[in-house]
Amino acid sequence: MNRFTIRPEPHTQCSACPVRGLAWFEPGSQEDAARREQLRSTQYQAPTGQILFQEGDTLRRAYTLFSGWVIRYKVLKNGQRQVLSIALPGDFIGYRADFGAPLDYSAVAATPVVLCSFSEYNIETLMQDDPTLTRKLIQIQCQQAQECRLRLSYVGQAPALQRFAMFLCELTTRLSQRGIDITQPIDIPLNREDIADAIGVTSVHLSRISADLRKKQIVDCRYNRLIPKDLEALQRLAHDND
Amino acid sequence: MNRFTIRPEPHTQCSACPVRGLAWFEPGSQEDAARREQLRSTQYQAPTGQILFQEGDTLRRAYTLFSGWVIRYKVLKNGQRQVLSIALPGDFIGYRADFGAPLDYSAVAATPVVLCSFSEYNIETLMQDDPTLTRKLIQIQCQQAQECRLRLSYVGQAPALQRFAMFLCELTTRLSQRGIDITQPIDIPLNREDIADAIGVTSVHLSRISADLRKKQIVDCRYNRLIPKDLEALQRLAHDND
DNA sequence: CGTTAAGTTGAAGCGTCTCAAGATTGGTGG
DNA sequence: CCACCAATCTTGAGACGCTTCAACTTAACG
Structure with a gap:
C-alpha cells in the first residue's frame, strides 16, 4: 500500500483548529485541545486520488x-462500487472499536487532503484520560449510523430524482455547517460517477436527472460545479412534498 | 403511544441470561451481571405487531x-417503508448518544417480544461504574454501523436476486450464532412485504425471485418458513461467484 | 369446510440500464 | 492565443428489470 507523506512543519495546532467544533476534539477548552494535541500522532497529506485505506486492511489508526x-x-464482488458517504473537514474516518479487525470499507481522497492521525494506543489513552472524549466518540458513531440509515432508506425506496435531491440536500447542509455560502456556486470535487455510485444509479441516468433539475430551475450541477437556483424547491423535492 | 405491559414476575436474571453472550452485558462475570441487573429498569412484553417506538419519539430509554x-x-414521506434491520435476541435497540434527540427510526414487534429496559440514567450510571460496558457499547454501535453499510452497498448496487440472497445469508448467519440449526426448516416471522421492504423491491417481484431460488434448489422460502437446500450455493450467489 | 389474509402468477407499462455517438471541459504544446 | 487532445459529460435509441394492477392459488383458522 502506498504511504502518504508527512505534512511539512509546522503542523496545525489543535487549539487553533478551524474545524475542531465539528470534530472529535470538539469538547472542552483550548487548553484541553492543546494538551490532547500531544497524542495526535502526526499530520499527513495525500494527493487527489490517493487511496487512504482499503476494505480488508488492518489499519491501527x-x-x-x-x-x-x-x-x-x-x-x-461484481465490481460495482457503492459510495457510502462523503467525508468533509472535521469528519472522523477509519475508526473501529476493534482495530485488530479489518476495515469494512475503503477511502479515497477526492481532493488533496490533510489528515490528523491518531494511533490506536493514543485513542485509548485519550479516552481514558478524558471521559468527555469517549462520550463524543459515541456521539460520532451514532451520528454516522444515523446518516447511514437515512441513506439506506432513500437508496432503497426513492426514485432516482428524489435520491439525487436528497444527496444534494445533505451535501449543501453539511457544507453550510462548514461556513460555505450555499447560495453561491460551489466547486464540487465529485464527478458524475461518484455521485451516481452514491445514490445507486448509473452516471448516464444521473445525467438525465441532472438535466431535469436544471430545466426545472432548481439546481445546475455540471462539470464539478453546483449552482443552486431554488434550494427550497430542492428540499421539497427531497422530502416529497409536491 | 401504546404502552407495553410489564412482564409478570419473576423476571429473568441477567446472571443466568441465555442471550447475555450476544448482548450489552456480555463483558464480565456472572457476579458482574447480577450487580448490573439492579440498574436494568424492568422487563416488558409486547404482542406481535406492537409498535415499540416511532421515528420522532423522544424515548429516554x-x-x-x-x-x-x-x-x-x-x-x-411518500409512504414507502425501508426495513433497516431485523433485530434478534441480544440486540440493543433504541440507543442514542443523546436521549434528548428524537429517534430516527421506528421499531415494531414481528413476534411476541420480551424487552429488557434501561433508562437513560441507568445507562449513564452503568457506563460510569464499568468502563468495559462503555467499550462494549462502542463496539455494538460500530457493529450496527458496519451492518448498515453492508446493506446500503447491496441495496444500492446488487440486482434483486442477489440482494435477496445476501439478506438470507445475513439472517441465517445470525440465527446460527443464536444456536439455531440452519440446515433444518426455520420459522421466519416475516412476510413477503417485510423482506421486500428490507431489500428494496416490491413483494410481487420478491415472489418471482423467491420462485427462482426454489426452482434452482437453493432455498424454499414461502409462507413464513425457510427451508435451506443448498446453503453454499446461496452464499455463492450472495457473494457473486458464479 | 368456508372465509379471509397472504402469496403467486400473468400481462402491460415505466424507470433505469446499456451501448454508442456527439458535446463540453480543462490541459498541453505549438 | 489558439489548436488539439483526452477525459468527462450529455443525449439518443433500444433492451431489460422491476413495478403495477388484477386474477388466481395457497395457507391458516374458526
Whole structure:
C-alpha cells in the first residue's frame, strides 16, 4: 500500500483548529485541545486520488479529516462500487472499536487532503484520560449510523430524482455547517460517477436527472460545479412534498 | 403511544441470561451481571405487531431484545417503508448518544417480544461504574454501523436476486450464532412485504425471485418458513461467484 | 369446510440500464 | 492565443428489470 507523506512543519495546532467544533476534539477548552494535541500522532497529506485505506486492511489508526474531501466506499464482488458517504473537514474516518479487525470499507481522497492521525494506543489513552472524549466518540458513531440509515432508506425506496435531491440536500447542509455560502456556486470535487455510485444509479441516468433539475430551475450541477437556483424547491423535492 | 405491559414476575436474571453472550452485558462475570441487573429498569412484553417506538419519539430509554424478533424501519414521506434491520435476541435497540434527540427510526414487534429496559440514567450510571460496558457499547454501535453499510452497498448496487440472497445469508448467519440449526426448516416471522421492504423491491417481484431460488434448489422460502437446500450455493450467489 | 389474509402468477407499462455517438471541459504544446 | 487532445459529460435509441394492477392459488383458522 502506498504511504502518504508527512505534512511539512509546522503542523496545525489543535487549539487553533478551524474545524475542531465539528470534530472529535470538539469538547472542552483550548487548553484541553492543546494538551490532547500531544497524542495526535502526526499530520499527513495525500494527493487527489490517493487511496487512504482499503476494505480488508488492518489499519491501527484513525483520522480526523482536516482539509479536503474523502469518499468512503465499498466495492461489491461484481465490481460495482457503492459510495457510502462523503467525508468533509472535521469528519472522523477509519475508526473501529476493534482495530485488530479489518476495515469494512475503503477511502479515497477526492481532493488533496490533510489528515490528523491518531494511533490506536493514543485513542485509548485519550479516552481514558478524558471521559468527555469517549462520550463524543459515541456521539460520532451514532451520528454516522444515523446518516447511514437515512441513506439506506432513500437508496432503497426513492426514485432516482428524489435520491439525487436528497444527496444534494445533505451535501449543501453539511457544507453550510462548514461556513460555505450555499447560495453561491460551489466547486464540487465529485464527478458524475461518484455521485451516481452514491445514490445507486448509473452516471448516464444521473445525467438525465441532472438535466431535469436544471430545466426545472432548481439546481445546475455540471462539470464539478453546483449552482443552486431554488434550494427550497430542492428540499421539497427531497422530502416529497409536491 | 401504546404502552407495553410489564412482564409478570419473576423476571429473568441477567446472571443466568441465555442471550447475555450476544448482548450489552456480555463483558464480565456472572457476579458482574447480577450487580448490573439492579440498574436494568424492568422487563416488558409486547404482542406481535406492537409498535415499540416511532421515528420522532423522544424515548429516554433503550432496550435489549430478550426474546422474539423486532423490525427496525423508516417510513419515507411518500409512504414507502425501508426495513433497516431485523433485530434478534441480544440486540440493543433504541440507543442514542443523546436521549434528548428524537429517534430516527421506528421499531415494531414481528413476534411476541420480551424487552429488557434501561433508562437513560441507568445507562449513564452503568457506563460510569464499568468502563468495559462503555467499550462494549462502542463496539455494538460500530457493529450496527458496519451492518448498515453492508446493506446500503447491496441495496444500492446488487440486482434483486442477489440482494435477496445476501439478506438470507445475513439472517441465517445470525440465527446460527443464536444456536439455531440452519440446515433444518426455520420459522421466519416475516412476510413477503417485510423482506421486500428490507431489500428494496416490491413483494410481487420478491415472489418471482423467491420462485427462482426454489426452482434452482437453493432455498424454499414461502409462507413464513425457510427451508435451506443448498446453503453454499446461496452464499455463492450472495457473494457473486458464479 | 368456508372465509379471509397472504402469496403467486400473468400481462402491460415505466424507470433505469446499456451501448454508442456527439458535446463540453480543462490541459498541453505549438 | 489558439489548436488539439483526452477525459468527462450529455443525449439518443433500444433492451431489460422491476413495478403495477388484477386474477388466481395457497395457507391458516374458526
